């Protein structure tokens with residue numbers, strides 16, 4: 001409804017402007033001035049240019065930055081987030097400044113040099129010095145912006161530091177599945193052919209590294225330590241988005257991506273900073289990936305390192321929770337798989353490859 005009113009108001013203003021223009025033209029004709037070189041409409045158009053410049057700039061800036069409060073820029077909670085913010089505001093400042101200056105010239109000149117009686121245009125075809133200046137300065141500034149942005153990007157998406165916590169995140173319609181490597185700090189292989197209703201991530205239990213992998217309900221990461229997200233998708237393109245960490249990376253089927261960062265504020269720190277005891281970091285999907293897109297939300301908890309370790313150690317391997325998948329482990333590895341996963345041996349009969357009872 002509001003949109004219709006706004007559109008109707010704009011149409012009405014245009015109609016009024018046109019009516020004023022028509023009336024002033026008719027007045028000129030009645031006065032017999034219609035053959036004058038400069039009609040009064042010319043000055044009117046010039047004034048409109050000036051008004052558009054002033055109100056356009058004020059309105060545009062208000063529209064873009066009027067909401068600049070705590071909700072507009074979320075507090076930053078990662079090391080590289082500070083770099084990203086700085087890059088953003090430098091780019092915004094430089095391009096914003098150039099935008100304002102060029103608009104002032106564009107509309108200001110249209111007003112100042114409007115057609116007047118006996119005014120002749122100054123013939124000024126070329127100036128090499130000016131051309132050089134306005135080519136080289138933007139080239140240097142843009143090169144610096146692009147280079148610093150590229151450097152930050154290469155850092156974020158490049159090799160993560162030694163000893164990073166690795167978390168695998170898989171997007172699918174419509175949720176996230178998250179896997180940790182377990183005590184061996186190594187994620188097991190996956191294979192799309194292994195995906196079924198229970199083994200949603202397609203963990204391949206032929207790989208030893210998968211025996212202790214666990215799938216938690218929440219993502220936990222330690223404060224002050226590098227965390228590597230290994231990202232993939234099962235069906236369509238999703239996007240891993242966490243605004244406080246300034247984290248965004250597409251999850252693409254068949255093309256694993258990654259992103260590493262260092263969280264700098266625990267969930268408790270952030271609850272204190274935002275004065276919101278219910279604050280939670282959340283991971284959301286920001287690709288419109290289908291009708292259930294809105295449901296793709298996952299809680300991220302940033303723990304102090306010692307709490308993180310406690311949480312990590314308390315997690316149960318997925319294989320232990322789903323002991324029937326021991327049948328997918330090659331026969332010669334089943335015993336070590338059950339030891340690594342903590343499945344109690346007497347409950348499992350290896351002789352015929354059939355699991356007699358799963359340990360829960």
Ligand SMILES: [Cu+2]
Nearest residue numbers: 238285289296
């Ligand atoms: Cu999605």
